Amino acid sequence: MTASSLGVGIIGCGVISEIYLKRAQTFPQIDVKAVADLNPNAARIRAEAFNVDALTVDALLARDDIDIILNLTIPAAHMDVSMAAVNAGKHVYSEKPLTGTAADARALLSLAAQRGVRVGCAPDTFLGGSHQTARALIDQGKIGTPLAGTATLMLPGHERWHPNPDFYYVRDGGGPLLDMGPYYITAMVNMLGPVSRVSGMGRSSRTTRVIESGPRKGQEIPVTTPTHITGVMEFTSGALVQITTSFDVEAHRHTPLEVYGSEGTLLVPDPNRFDGTVALYRRGEDWQDMPMTHGYGDDNYRGIGIADMADAILNNRPHRASGKLALHVLDVMESLLTATLEQRTIAIQSHCDRPDGLAPNLSVGQIHA
Structure with a gap:
């Protein structure tokens, strides 16, 4: 962890992981350190293509230089992987849906609050x-x-x-x-x-x-x-x-x-x-x-949500694609x-604040201007 970026570990190396790894290079707020998958070959392919480490899930969760877990597993595994990340003291950002049920989402957010870590979730296309x-x-x-x-x-x-x-x-x-x-x-x-x-x-x-x-x-x-x-x-x-x-x-x-x-x-x-x-x-x-x-209207910028979350953690402000919004x-x-x-x-029993809008005319890579 540095003063300007947070380390990211990706769990789940399916199709959607490619655009996240590509876009991580766009945002200086995040630095992907390693990837993991239940299929070691899938992790190895992504690791070689993007020059990061391929690890087991347990090894990735134990890495001290990883601050945020990017959960790109199948929806049925979102809850278990996100809970493991929070229990490891990591912030977690998940592909949608946050969990399988709203009850599970509440449990995840409650544990995250107890551990002092943040939860974020796709979609981030609204940004x-x-x-x-x-x-x-x-x-x-x-x-x-x-x-x-x-x-x-x-x-x-x-x-x-x-x-x-x-x-x-x-x-x-x-x-x-x-x-x-x-x-x-x-x-x-x-x-x-x-x-x-x-x-x-x-x-x-x-x-x-x-x-x-x-x-x-x-x-x-x-x-x-x-x-x-x-x-x-x-x-x-x-x-x-x-x-x-x-x-x-x-x-x-x-x-x-x-x-x-x-x-x-x-x-x-x-x-x-x-x-x-x-x-x-x-x-x-x-x-x-x-x-x-x-800005961010001329290409596929999936990953802006986790970059915004990293920037928010570094600057002590709310992040936009939040767990409360996803819940x-x-x-x-x-x-x-x-x-x-x-x-x-x-x-509807849950409530969330309307997320803050982005500033107009941001340059690519900028989030909070």
Whole structure:
């Protein structure tokens, strides 16, 4: 650990680890020291490609020069790995979801508070240029008071392209909401603040799906979770946002995110990306594509969240992609699913502060200017 950066150890060397390792070189706030994976060959490949050490998980957790564990394991392992990191006295930043359940997330955050370490979690795409630009336009009053909105993810289903899509269709952790909801809900919390209550309805269009690619092509898999979920999120600000996530829709023309205000409307691009064009309509004017006013909107900057967390630790300030934010988003998703299954409205028990916005026009590598 130096005065300007924190050492990082990565546990989980799957596909997504490559972009994190690449982007770690962008941010001077973090310095990747080592990687680990249950598959030693996967760790060795990443270590050789990025000139870091390949270790066992236990050896990595024991390293004194590693301050933050970047947890890139499969979702089912997030809780165990993050708890091990916290018990080792390390800060931890996890890929989404933070844990499998909101109850587990609360336990993780409670232990972290006891140990005096921080927890962070993806997605960090809300820190991208397009979403920070949209947030700034809302804060500047360009659409007046935000009143409502929509969040829309609709596609035919992952069996079209994924060779092993089984886990997308199981009751425990599957379905379109848990798959991609973190991006959409986090983006809305970034713009509008926390959610106070939700309601929802849903259905499964089919009891089985047929895999359409790979060695299992033609095999049927069971569906045990709703595959089309429509809900309403009421924000503490009073805004009402309709959210629809579906694996049942062949095509549509909805913008991923829209925010409706008393004086205008914002169209906001894909929350799974850092780039895209924000469009603004104001009463009495034509639609305008807005110039991007914030950095990190020209490429894939996954890893900005852990870099911001390191900078926050070094400068004793809150970090933006926080464990409390991730818990709140997980709580909202769980509550939407429960509301769907039980056909009722549910008050959200968790709360988080709206994360601070980034300063405009940051240079690549800068975080807190």
